[in-house]
Amino acid sequence: MTTQPSAPPTEAVLGADDIARLLPHRYPFFLLDRVTALDPGTSAEAIKNVTASDAVLAGHFPGRMLYPGVLLVECVAQLAAVIYGSAAARSATGELVADVADRVGYLAEIRQAKFLKPVLPGDQITVRAHSGPRFGGLISVTGQASVGRELVMTARLAVTELAP
Amino acid sequence: MVMTLHEATRRAAARQELCTRVKALLVERLALNVDPNSIGDDQPLFGRGLELDSIDTLELAMAVEDTFGVTVTDDDTHSLLSLNRLVDHIEGARA
Numbered sequence: 001m002t003t004q005p006s007a008p009p010t011e012a013v014l015g016a017d018d019i020a021r022l023l024p025h026r027y028p029f030f031l032l033d034r035v036t037a038l039d040p041g042t043s044a045e046a047i048k049n050v051t052a053s054d055a056v057l058a059g060h061f062p063g064r065m066l067y068p069g070v071l072l073v074e075c076v077a078q079l080a081a082v083i084y085g086s087a088a089a090r091s092a093t094g095e096l097v098a099d100v101a102d103r104v105g106y107l108a109e110i111r112q113a114k115f116l117k118p119v120l121p122g123d124q125i126t127v128r129a130h131s132g133p134r135f136g137g138l139i140s141v142t143g144q145a146s147v148g149r150e151l152v153m154t155a156r157l158a159v160t161e162l163a164p
Numbered sequence: 165m166v167m168t169l170h171e172a173t174r175r176a177a178a179r180q181e182l183c184t185r186v187k188a189l190l191v192e193r194l195a196l197n198v199d200p201n202s203i204g205d206d207q208p209l210f211g212r213g214l215e216l217d218s219i220d221t222l223e224l225a226m227a228v229e230d231t232f233g234v235t236v237t238d239d240d241t242h243s244l245l246s247l248n249r250l251v252d253h254i255e256g257a258r259a
Contacts, residue, residue, distance in 0.1 A: 109219050133229065136238055138222040158222050 013038045014082070014097065022085035023078055024101040028055045031075050032082070032127070040096065041087035043130040046079050048145075052121035067119035072127075072153040076143030077107045079129040080159045084139065088164070105160030108138060113155035123147045137161055183251050185231075190247075193227040194220055208246050224250075234258065 014022075014035035023030065037045040050057075050067045057065040081104045089098035119125060125145050132140035137160045145153040167175075187200040196214065207213045209224075216224070221244055225236040228250070234257040236243060243253035 109222075111223075133222070133226050135222040135225045135236070136218070138219065140222055140226055158219055 012036060014086075018097045019082060021097050021099055022082050022089065022101060022104075024104050025078060029074075031071065032078055035079075035082055036126075038082070038086055038096065040090050041083060041131065043128070044079050044083050044086075046075070046082070046127045048075050048125040048127055050119055050121055050123045050125065054121070057121060065121050067121075067123070067125075069113075069115040069153060072115070072119065072125070072145045073110055073113055073143075073155050073157070074107075075125065075127045075145060076129050076141065076155060077157055077159055079127050079143070080131065080139065080141040080157065081161075083129060083131050083141075084161050088161075100164075103162050103164060105137065105162045107157065108160050109158035111156040111158075113153070115153050117147070117150055117152045119145075119147060119152055125152070137163070179251065179255070182254065183247065186228075186247060186251055186254070189227050189231055190214070190224070193223055203247060205248050205251075206246055209244055209250070213246070228254065232258065 012034045016033055019032050019035060020030065025031070031048055032046045033049050034047045035044055036047060052065060054067070056068060056071065060066060060068050085100045085103060086096045088100045088103055090096055092098055092100070125147055127143065127145050129141055129143040132142060134140070138158050139161060141157045141159055143155050143157060144151060183205055184200070187203045190196060190203070191198060191200045194216065198214070203214065209216050224244065228234055228236050232254050234254050236253065240253060243249050
């Protein structure tokens with residue numbers, strides 16, 4: 001039997017411990033596993049692995065495990081916080097990561113969310129977010145999630161950043 | 165410089181057309197359940213006017229930039245107090 005070499009893991013720009021310094025979220029609501037591309041203040045890409053042992057799948061739904069669409073939106077919101085958090089970290093320290101989780105505000109609006117395909121245990125979700133115009137503490141964000149080449153969700157959000 | 169009657173008429177027509185476009189933009193982008201023609205030129209956008217909220221300001225600022233290429237920033241919040249002030253801001257920026 002021959003084994004195919006597995007694809008190399010996508011290179012991390014930020015690992016989970018780095019993300020945990022930028023976000024206040026913790027289990028069971030810490031969703032992003034790895035940030036694979038990051039332009040602070042502008043855009044980012046991240047990976048979220050869905051496993052059958054994810055606590056939320058115990059109830060969504062027994063006998064028909066399905067990753068909730070609202071959590072795909074939350075993944076984009078958390079990635080948006082990574083985008084502006086890393087910009088704040090770089091501005092303050094010159095590094096991409098610092099303890100800036102207290103800047104993370106709230107999800108203010110969800111617009112035009114579309115859920116195109118179900119996401120199942122075993123899927124690796126690629127989340128992309130792009131920061132748009134800012135007005136006051138409100139920031140416009142466009143986001144999408146895909147599994148492989150399949151787009152599974154698109155949305156526009158408004159999130160808030162708290163003043164330091 | 166004294167404005168001729170023809171020039172004044174032309175400017176008034178252009179202003180009215182811009183007001184109409186901004187009203188249509190408001191209704192479309194903010195999904196307002198009102199007839200654009202029922203919005204008055206002096207109608208406040210917030211509170212007792214169109215009852216927009218602070219989150220709508222971001223969408224409105226984006227809509228104005230997308231449509232007219234005019235930026236509305238934190239320093240221009242007075243421009244969002246009424247439709248006329250918003251149109252003044254757009255006209256001023258495009259002049």
